[in-house]
Amino acid sequence: MTGRGKRRAGTAPVFPARRRGAAARPAPKLPLLLLLAAALASGFPAAAFAIAPEISPPAPPPIEPPTSFTALDRPGDTGGAVLLTWKDPPTLPDGAAIEILRSEPPAYEWSSLALVKPGAGKYEDATAADGKLYRYEIRVQAPVDAATGAARVSPPVVSDSVSARDNWFRTGRENSLIASILFVAIVLISIAWARSGHEIFIRRISGLNAVDEAIGRATELGKKVFFIPGIQSMDDIQTIASIAILGFVARSTARYGTDLDVPNKDPITFVSAREAVRGAYLAEGRPDLFREEMVNYVTYDQFAYTAAVSARMVREKPAAIFLIGYFFAESLILAETGQSTGAIQIAGQADPTQLPFFVATCDYVLIGEELYAASAYLSREPVLLGSTRGQDIAKGILILLGLAGVALASFGNTWLSSVMKTQ
Amino acid sequence: MNFDFGRVALVLVLAVVPIIGIALGMRAPALRSRIPILIGIFAGLIPIFSLYIPKQFLSGPTGMSPRLDQWLIILAGFALLLGIVNVVQNNSRKISRREKGWFFAAVLLIGLLVTSAFGIWGWWTKMGIGFMPDGSPTPFKWVEDRFFQPLQSTIFSLLAFFMASAAFRAFRARNTEATILLIAAGLVMAGRVPLLEFLAAPFPPLHPSASAASQFLGGLAERIMDIPNGAAQSGIIIGAALGAASMAIRVILGIERGYLGLGQGE
Numbered sequence: 123m124t125g126r127g128k129r130r131a132g133t134a135p136v137f138p139a140r141r142r143g144a145a146a147r148p149a150p151k152l153p154l155l156l157l158l159a160a161a162l163a164s165g166f167p168a169a170a171f172a173i174a175p176e177i178s179p180p181a182p183p184p185i186e187p188p189t190s191f192t193a194l195d196r197p198g199d200t201g202g203a204v205l206l207t208w209k210d211p212p213t214l215p216d217g218a219a220i221e222i223l224r225s226e227p228p229a230y231e232w233s234s235l236a237l238v239k240p241g242a243g244k245y246e247d248a249t250a251a252d253g254k255l256y257r258y259e260i261r262v263q264a265p266v267d268a269a270t271g272a273a274r275v276s277p278p279v280v281s282d283s284v285s286a287r288d289n290w291f292r293t294g295r296e297n298s299l300i301a302s303i304l305f306v307a308i309v310l311i312s313i314a315w316a317r318s319g320h321e322i323f324i325r326r327i328s329g330l331n332a333v334d335e336a337i338g339r340a341t342e343l344g345k346k347v348f349f350i351p352g353i354q355s356m357d358d359i360q361t362i363a364s365i366a367i368l369g370f371v372a373r374s375t376a377r378y379g380t381d382l383d384v385p386n387k388d389p390i391t392f393v394s395a396r397e398a399v400r401g402a403y404l405a406e407g408r409p410d411l412f413r414e415e416m417v418n419y420v421t422y423d424q425f426a427y428t429a430a431v432s433a434r435m436v437r438e439k440p441a442a443i444f445l446i447g448y449f450f451a452e453s454l455i456l457a458e459t460g461q462s463t464g465a466i467q468i469a470g471q472a473d474p475t476q477l478p479f480f481v482a483t484c485d486y487v488l489i490g491e492e493l494y495a496a497s498a499y500l501s502r503e504p505v506l507l508g509s510t511r512g513q514d515i516a517k518g519i520l521i522l523l524g525l526a527g528v529a530l531a532s533f534g535n536t537w538l539s540s541v542m543k544t545q
Numbered sequence: 546m547n548f549d550f551g552r553v554a555l556v557l558v559l560a561v562v563p564i565i566g567i568a569l570g571m572r573a574p575a576l577r578s579r580i581p582i583l584i585g586i587f588a589g590l591i592p593i594f595s596l597y598i599p600k601q602f603l604s605g606p607t608g609m610s611p612r613l614d615q616w617l618i619i620l621a622g623f624a625l626l627l628g629i630v631n632v633v634q635n636n637s638r639k640i641s642r643r644e645k646g647w648f649f650a651a652v653l654l655i656g657l658l659v660t661s662a663f664g665i666w667g668w669w670t671k672m673g674i675g676f677m678p679d680g681s682p683t684p685f686k687w688v689e690d691r692f693f694q695p696l697q698s699t700i701f702s703l704l705a706f707f708m709a710s711a712a713f714r715a716f717r718a719r720n721t722e723a724t725i726l727l728i729a730a731g732l733v734m735a736g737r738v739p740l741l742e743f744l745a746a747p748f749p750p751l752h753p754s755a756s757a758a759s760q761f762l763g764g765l766a767e768r769i770m771d772i773p774n775g776a777a778q779s780g781i782i783i784g785a786a787l788g789a790a791s792m793a794i795r796v797i798l799g800i801e802r803g804y805l806g807l808g809q810g811e
Contacts, residue, residue, distance in 0.1 A: 200599040200608075229806040252601070264640030288601040299597050305787075309794050356611040356804070357617060359789045362796060389624035390617075392631070394804055401806025415635045419628035426693075430653075437646050451704060458707040461714075472785035474778045482715035490781040494788030497803055505800050520783060 165373055185262050185276035186211035188220060193281035200295030201252040204286050206245045208279070214240050215264040215274070222247075223259040223278075232259060248284040257283055294545030311513035316508025324507060329468055329486035330499045333444075334374060336466040340441035341378040347371065348440040348465070350431060350456065351388040352447020353424060356394050359494075360472050364447035365391070365398050366497040367470070371444060372402035376411055384417040385434065387427040392419045428452040429501040432459040439463050445480065446470035446493065457483035470496070551602035551609045558587045559616070582799040588613060589797040632657065660688055729769055736766025 188208040196203040207223065220244055223232040235258075238245050250256060262276035302544040316322055340347045349371055368384065375382040384399060386392035396417040403412035420430045432455060435443065443460040445453070445467065453469075453476040460467050461483045469480035470488030480487045488496060491513070499504035527538040563580045570576035595603045601672035603609050621748075636650035663685040674685040680795045682690060718724040735741075741762070745755035795801035 198599060200605045201601055268593065288605065289599050292597055292599045295597055302593075305790060305796060309791055313800070355617070355621065359792055362801075362804045363746055366801060369803040369806065371727050386628070388621075389628040390621055392628055393624050394806075395807035398804060399806070414631075418635050419631040421632075422628075423693075423697070425697045429696070433646075433649070440757045451701065452705050453705055454711060455700070458711055471779075472789065476780070479711060482711040490785035491788030494785070494792045497801060506629045506795065509791050509795050509800065513787050514559065516791075517784060520787070 134370060164449060182267055182274060184187065185215060185218070185264055185274060186213065187262060187276040187279050188260050189279075190262055191258075191279045191281055193256070193284045195284065195286050195289075196246060198289050198291060201286050201288035202248060202250060204247045204250045204256065204258070204284055206247065206258055206260070206281070207242065207243060210240050211276070213264065214262060217265045218262050220262040221261055221275075223261075225257050225259070227255055228256070238265065240335050252286050252288065255283045255285050257281055292545075297541060298544045303514050306510075307511050311316045312512030312515065313505050313508035316504040316511065319504075322504070322507040322511050324495070324499055324510060324545055327488070327492050328498055329470065329488045329492065330496055332466070332468055332486045333500065335369060336442035336444075336468060337371065337378060337380055338372045339466055340375075341380045343441045345441035346381045346438055347375055348431075348435065348460075349382065349444040350386045350393055350443070350445050350447070351384065351386065351391055352445075352449050352471075353427065353452065354391070354448040355388040358448050360448040361388075362432050363472075363493050363496065364470070365394050367444070367493075367500070368395055369398045369402050370401040370497070371487050373406050376403045376406035376408040377470045379408075382416050383434070383438075383440070385420045385427070385431050386418065387420060387422065387424070389419065389422070392417065424450065424452060428455050435459050435465075437462050441466050443467045444469075445484065446488065446496075448473065449476050454479040454483065458486075551605070551612065552608065554602070555591075555609045555612055555616075559584055559613075578805075581805045582802065585805070586797055586799060589793060593797075629657075656692075660685065663688060729773075732762065733766045733769055736762040736764070736769075 188210055191206070191208040193204055193206050196205040208220070210220070219237040219239060221237055222235045222244070224235050224247065225232050235247060235249075236245060247256075247258070254467070258281040259278045261278040262295065264274040266272065267274055299451055337347055349368050351368060352358075352361055354366075356362060356363045372382060374380075382399065384395050386395055396414070399417050400409075400412055403409050420427050435456075436459065440460075443463075443465045445457055445460070446469065449456070449471060453471070457467060457469060467484035468486045469484040470493040471477055471480060472490050472493050474490075477489060479489065495510050495513075498510045521539070523542075527542070530536070530538050563584055566576060566580040566583070570578075570580065580700045591603070591609050591613055595608065598604065601608055605611075627785055633654065635652050638644075639650040640654070663683070664674055666672075667683050672683050674689075676682055676686060711724050712730075716723070716727045716730055718727050739759055741755040741759045742752075745751040792801065796804070
């Protein structure tokens with residue numbers, strides 16, 4: 123804003139104004155008239171005799187403002203953010219930046235939010251409060267003019283009022299949602315199909331066939347069965363699968379009267395394991411055989427737990443050891459110690475990082491999905507078998523999609539791989 | 546308002562309803578057994594919904610899903626108390642009955658009591674469990690540094706020896722699969738270790754050949770790891786992910802009840 127009567131920056135007057143109140147001096151009129159007459163006579167332009175102006179730099183070209191400026195609630199978020207988008211002007215001075223300002227009620231005074239480099243085209247204001255109305259202004263800010271010392275900014279562009287809010291759908295996950303719905307539908311249809319009495323084939327899993335063999339051996343030898351449910355809590359799906367298998371193992375030990383030992387590292391897993399074992403003994407009609415110390419808590423520390431369980435293996439020499447659940451570095455220490463005691467070892471893990479250790483040291487290993495199929499395989503419940511079949515159908519579809527993706531990508535078409543990407 | 550709604554909904558669904566259910570189920574065991582299934586269903590659905598619905602009451606920093614994680618920590622605290630009681634009971638019984646290994650049970654109980662006492666003393670005197678103002682360790686820290694950490698490191702270091710013994714057993718060429726494993730392992734090890742350069746070190750004329758051969762083996766090892774090994778791992782991961790999803794559906798629908806000690810179809 124320039125005040126009335128004030129000189130605008132960069133527009134110095136060609137002729138300086140006479141100072142008000144200055145006394146007029148008497149001018150020597152005769153020589154001046156003579157000179158003028160001589161000049162006119164000789165054809166000289168009058169301008170040549172005018173008083174020289176002050177030297178002033180040319181005014182810099184005006185800066186164009188950004189265009190297509192919008193301020194909207196950031197889509198698909200939990201609120202607290204406004205997304206600003208714009209297009210940079212076609213020409214920008216060197217070192218220019220886009221300044222973003224925000225005004226908020228009740229004062230509606232502009233405060234600077236950020237300076238964004240040209241080319242960004244968008245800015246997320248993550249400091250906005252939900253439900254509060256804001257207005258945003260952007261303008262191009264160029265470096266201070268060296269000649270005049272004046273700040274150079276473009277005319278501002280102001281947005282409409284906008285407020286942040288939380289949304290009902292997280293954008294970028296449409297493909298994941300569709301895939302999940304399809305998968306759930308396939309599993310439910312398979313369960314319904316199994317419930318209707320159809321026979322479902324499930325391939326032989328030698329690790330699960332060996333469960334009875336291992337418990338039978340422990341019964342014959344009069345030794346313990348060790349079941350180690352990993353070191354993770356019940357928020358890990360592998361631990362849930364492990365506890366489900368523990369239920370079947372406990373039923374067998376209850377049936378044969380074999381001693382069972384379940385040392386735990388995680389306290390929540392410990393409580394769940396105890397309930398699973400107690401339930402199994404009750405279901406087999408042998409609550410008298412269940413003892414609280416069968417399922418016991420050791421410690422929350424990973425290696426202290428490993429040391430305690432390894433020591434127990436060495437001292438008590440169990441006939442069968444189940445290492446089923448989520449294991450980390452302790453997997454090899456436990457499995458190798460168990461191997462040294464001569465016990466039958468059945469391991470199960472879905473994470474490939476520890477699988478080689480189990481393969482090297484255990485007699486049977488449930489690899490990946492076999493761990494999750496165990497409860498269906500052992501119980502032969504049609505409902506569980508149906509869900510396993512649904513899982514297999516989904517896997518078949520994924521294999522076909524993978525092959526199609528490979529084929530398309532080989533011909534330079536990445537449509538399928540881009541469709542599969544999720545945020 | 547959103548914040549309040551999430552909190553109230555969570556308390557209702559996972560606390561009030563189960564308590565009422567348990568109270569009602571005192572005379573109806575069938576109803577009582579359904580309460581854990583209901584809790585499992587809600588606890589399973591909330592994180593899934595929060596993946597797709599970014600509403601504050603569900604997915605915000607104080608929404609139902611993050612609050613559920615906090616509840617898990619609180620639950621773990623109570624479960625840990627149960628665990629400690631179990632440790633004391635089991636080991637006291639071992640000592641009193643002079644069972645096999647009772648001496649170790651005594652050591653465990655002494656360790657538990659002494660460490661707990663130092664921890665409680667640190668809290669009582671406001672000294673904490675780290676360092677004192679003069680920089681010297683508190684008794685708790687002293688026990689941790691002098692006993693706990695060295696013992697922990699000792700157990701972890703055993704891994705190297707167990708790895709060697711397991712590798713020795715796994716790499717015996719008993720059948721075709723084991724032979725393939727042996728060859729692949731040999732190539733990967735040769736590619737990852739600069740063995741040829743080491744062997745050729747005393748013979749300068751062999752240096753270029755050793756370097757080239759080592760480079761070739763390194764490339765081969767990378768290819769073995771990236772292509773056959775990577776493909777097999779991807780297969781296991783995809784299968785396991787589908788299995789986990791299928792298991793999650795079974796848990797959420799209340800079909801899988803083994804983890805609750807209920808058995809199937811009860």
